Amino acid sequence: xxxxxxxxxxxxxxxxxxxxxxxxxxxxxxxxxxxxxxxxxxxxxxxxxxxxxxxxxxxxxxxxxxxxxxxxxxxxxxxxxxxxxxxxxxxxxxxxxxxxxxxxxxxxxxxxxxxxxxxxxxxxxxx
Amino acid sequence: xxxxxxxxxxxxxxxxxxxxxxxxxxxxxxxxxxxxxxxxxxxxxxxxxxxxxxxxxxxxxxxxxxxxxxxxxxxxxxxxxxxxxxxxxxxxxxxxxxxxxxxxxxxxxxxxxxxxxxxxxxxxxxxxxxxxxxxxxxxxxxxxxxxxxxxxxxxxxxxxxxxxxxxxxxxxxxxxxxxxxxxxxxxxxxxxxxxxxxxxxxxxxxxxxxxxxxxxxxxxxxxxxxxxxxxxxxxxxxxxxxxxxxxxxxxxxxxxxxxxxxxxxxxxxxxxxxxxxxxxxxxxxxxxxxxxxxxxxxxxxxxxxxxxxxxxxxxxxxxxxxxxxxxxxxxxxxxxxxxxxxxxxxxxxxxxxxxxxxxxxxxxxxxxxxxxxxxxxxxxxxxxxxxxxx
Numbered sequence: 093x094x095x096x097x098x099x100x101x102x103x104x105x106x107x108x109x110x111x112x113x114x115x116x117x118x119x120x121x122x123x124x125x126x127x128x129x130x131x132x133x134x135x136x137x138x139x140x141x142x143x144x145x146x147x148x149x150x151x152x153x154x155x156x157x158x159x160x161x162x163x164x165x166x167x168x169x170x171x172x173x174x175x176x177x178x179x180x181x182x183x184x185x186x187x188x189x190x191x192x193x194x195x196x197x198x199x200x201x202x203x204x205x206x207x208x209x210x211x212x213x214x215x216x217x218x219x
Numbered sequence: 220x221x222x223x224x225x226x227x228x229x230x231x232x233x234x235x236x237x238x239x240x241x242x243x244x245x246x247x248x249x250x251x252x253x254x255x256x257x258x259x260x261x262x263x264x265x266x267x268x269x270x271x272x273x274x275x276x277x278x279x280x281x282x283x284x285x286x287x288x289x290x291x292x293x294x295x296x297x298x299x300x301x302x303x304x305x306x307x308x309x310x311x312x313x314x315x316x317x318x319x320x321x322x323x324x325x326x327x328x329x330x331x332x333x334x335x336x337x338x339x340x341x342x343x344x345x346x347x348x349x350x351x352x353x354x355x356x357x358x359x360x361x362x363x364x365x366x367x368x369x370x371x372x373x374x375x376x377x378x379x380x381x382x383x384x385x386x387x388x389x390x391x392x393x394x395x396x397x398x399x400x401x402x403x404x405x406x407x408x409x410x411x412x413x414x415x416x417x418x419x420x421x422x423x424x425x426x427x428x429x430x431x432x433x434x435x436x437x438x439x440x441x442x443x444x445x446x447x448x449x450x451x452x453x454x455x456x457x458x459x460x461x462x463x464x465x466x467x468x469x470x471x472x473x474x475x476x477x478x479x480x481x482x483x484x485x486x487x488x489x490x491x492x493x494x495x496x497x498x499x500x501x502x503x504x505x506x507x508x509x510x511x512x513x514x515x516x517x518x519x520x521x522x523x524x525x526x527x528x529x530x531x532x533x534x535x536x537x538x539x540x541x542x543x544x545x546x547x548x549x550x551x552x553x554x555x556x557x558x559x560x561x562x563x564x565x566x567x568x569x570x571x572x573x574x575x576x577x578x579x580x581x582x583x584x585x586x587x588x589x590x591x592x593x594x595x596x597x598x599x600x601x602x603x604x605x606x607x608x609x
Binding site for chain 2: 098191
């Protein structure tokens with residue numbers, strides 16, 4: 093993708109999550125106490141405040157919950173929420189697609205975008 | 220303890236500037252403060268409470284208090300929930316007054332995004348890495364426009380809302396703005412003008428977006444005794460509510476806003492219902508913002524916003540619910556990228572009978588003002604205020 097992304101500045105709180113991104117695995121945090129997944133990743137479960145949060149590898153699929161394309165940006169891009177099988181809806185970009193054909197409810201699959209100065213980040217492309 | 224009837228909005232002032240390259244932000248705040256005090260018939264030495272938000276330069280309220288040399292303060296607040304701040308500031312001022320902690324509270328807003336050349340809603344900016352969500356979102360180019368665009372896209376998907384229906388909101392605002400000599404955009408536009416304007420963030424067009432303007436405003440909230448000693452029409456605060464809404468730990472639902480909860484609180488406190496409202500100031504950062512808030516406040520059922528706003532229903536003298544008769548953020552101004560205070564100011568004008576004669580609502584006795592601050596698509600604050608002419 094041509095658009096320059098602002099790099100993430102990984103915090104110590106989420107070191108394992110970002111290391112997994114660098115290794116090509118998207119992790120979704122899941123609470124061992126209440127059993128619920130959450131997004132974005134945190135040390136304390138935002139549903140029950142337990143600190144027993146484990147990272148579970150995402151299946152790498154999803155459906156578009158909503159999206160918005162920016163045709164007048166210097167490098168046009170599409171921001172989206174994608175609902176993943178692990179039960180959370182995550183912010184991302186839809187890449188390598190014709191934005192005019194995208195639809196809410198459409199199946200997508202995980203891909204990765206390199207970011208200068210930071211870890212690679214999760215994106216999705218039509219399945 | 221309720222604030223109903225415990226405080227009055229005795230002063231309101233909207234800065235006439237829309238572009239102020241030769242003024243400082245602090246100066247604009249102070250000019251607004253002076254304007255609101257003059258409107259109320261009070262002086263700087265009467266002020267014993269001051270409230271501002273993040274647009275005020277400095278540490279919370281401290282630097283502006285020192286700049287204006289407010290020496291008698293015993294109440295300060297700087298709750299910042301974006302453009303909705305100033306509506307809940309009125310409620311916080313009323314709470315302080317009701318508790319005997321203040322008698323005359325000054326609220327100011329000002330900023331110069333237009334002079335500073337900010338591409339407010341469309342240019343990604345690097346966020347503060349200490350803000351916990353930043354590292355998981357900023358890479359993707361989330362900006363104001365596409366955040367609201369995702370809300371609009373989901374609303375269209377869920378309820379069949381159309382771009383033409385959204386356009387009616389801008390059309391209504393433009394009908395009002397033609398009578399406001401200070402409005403940035405005074406030309407009346409049509410539905411076709413809106414949907415033929417350039418696409419900014421699908422499905423939102425340029426004319427679905429608010430203006431970027433310099434300017435500001437100020438309010439004076441007082442005790443009943445002081446309000447009744449002044450020579451201005453009496454505008455009483457009768458109900459208020461505030462609520463945040465976010466991503467709910469990943470269980471994202473873009474179909475509703477925090478107005479569901481802030482509105483319910485305000486209706487309950489005021490003891491009135493949507494049908495009692497003669498005029499409504501509804502935050503209009505984008506057309507979709509208005510549509511969702513109208514539904515969430517109960518002016519129509521969820522999903523029926525498109526039908527509700529169509530065919531001029533928001534135009535004063537034409538439709539059932541006159542809104543934003545100053546032209547709102549869509550046409551008039553959006554000082555500091557935060558429209559909350561102008562929402563209250565125009566409601567006060569309507570209740571006083573001081574709106575432009577072409578848009579004044581006859582016998583306007585109860586009005587509502589509502590604000591959304593931050594990003595409807597990620598996390599935001601909502602604040603609702605209901606006022607009555609006495």
